Amino acid sequence: MAMTRSRRTTLSDIPKYRIGIDLGGTKMHAVVVNRHGKPLGSARRPTKSEVGYRDVLKRLRDTALEALADAGIGLRDIRSIGLGMPGPVDQARGRVVVAPNLGWSDKPVAEDLRMLLRRPVVLANDVNCGGLGEATYGAAKDATSAAAAFVGTGLGGAIILAGKVINGAHGFAGEIGHVPAPFDDAPCSCGRRGCLETVASKTGITRMILANQASGLRCRIKIAKDAKVRSSDLLRAWQAGCPSTRRAIKASARGVAWGLAAFGGIFDPEVFVLGGGVIEAMGSIFLPLVRDQLRIYSLLYSNRRPDVRLAALGDDAVAIGAAVASVEVLP
Ligand SMILES: [Zn+2]
The missing domain is CATH 3.30.420.40 (ATPase, nucleotide binding domain)
Structure with missing residues (x-):
């Protein structure tokens, strides 16, 4: 008979995948990456900002879930979600300051998306994300x-x-x-x-x-x-x-x-x-x-x-x- 072992939390239990999302004025693009930044799955949707803030948030959730399905990874294996916003953000408070392309100002995007996906969300400016991606895994690595x-x-x-x-x-x-x-x-x-x-x-x-x-x-x-x-x-x-x-x-x-x-x-x-x-x-x-x-x-x-x-x-x-x-x- 197999013995039931008590499990201790080890470093390998910490979820090791991340989702990164590029939210633009016309489209959103989600990528699931491993701890080396390698893309494992992705999904895209039109942003349709004209239908309103709540609807865009739901589309972000659906796009993230589709990217996960594409990667064959469950939400429980996701440590965090990074969201690149088309405008300046207040990262500490998780708020977008203003995003003219989306018609948003001072929105608590990080908390609102966290409620939908039950994973921590970090906001960053999209151009800064592009620079960071290139500096970490791209042309300037x-x-x-x-x-x-x-x-x-x-x-x-x-x-x-x-x-x-x-x-x-x-x-x-x-x-x-x-x-x-x-x-x-x-x-x-x-x-x-x-x-x-x-x-x-x-x-x-x-x-x-x-x-x-x-x-x-x-x-x-x-x-x-x-x-x-x-x-x-x-x-x-x-x-x-x-x-x-x-x-x-x-x-x-x-x-x-x-x-x-x-x-x-x-x-x-x-x-x-x-x-x-x-x-x-x-x-x-x-x-x-x-x-x-x-x-x-x-x-x-x-x-x-x-x-x-x-x-x-x-x-x-x-x-x-x-x-x-x-x-x-x-x-
Ligand atoms: Zn100008």
């Missing part, structure tokens, strides 16, 4: 310090020092997109004018192509005034030699380099990481442009080659970084 710039619809940045992402006193550290830049005086999504994002983003590239067209420069892509241009369209126009597109992309890369030069002057990181939708589509075009311009802008790199790398985790970066952020708070 061998570096102790890194600055990341994510070029997409807007421009986000992240600072990593000694393997930790710097959030800052108000969650705004690394937020280079809305620093005034010496390029243009175009209106910005934030309501002010001349922010770096008005140049160093897909929105900026589109605006500059339209301006180049209006000034009589030839153009091979059609852009309706309020239409969203896909990064793949920009790539095709570049490859076709479109003069308006080429000039706009060079100006945008110059803006990205200006932002990296500022990071270089502030904390001299070992590695710069370029990520985001525009870079995923056109990284091989941006990388040399940014590197060359960085050498022109920066005294530091005038006779030293800057280590600029393309992000390696792709679409998983924010979700994986959110899982890492939850490890930092709940080891």
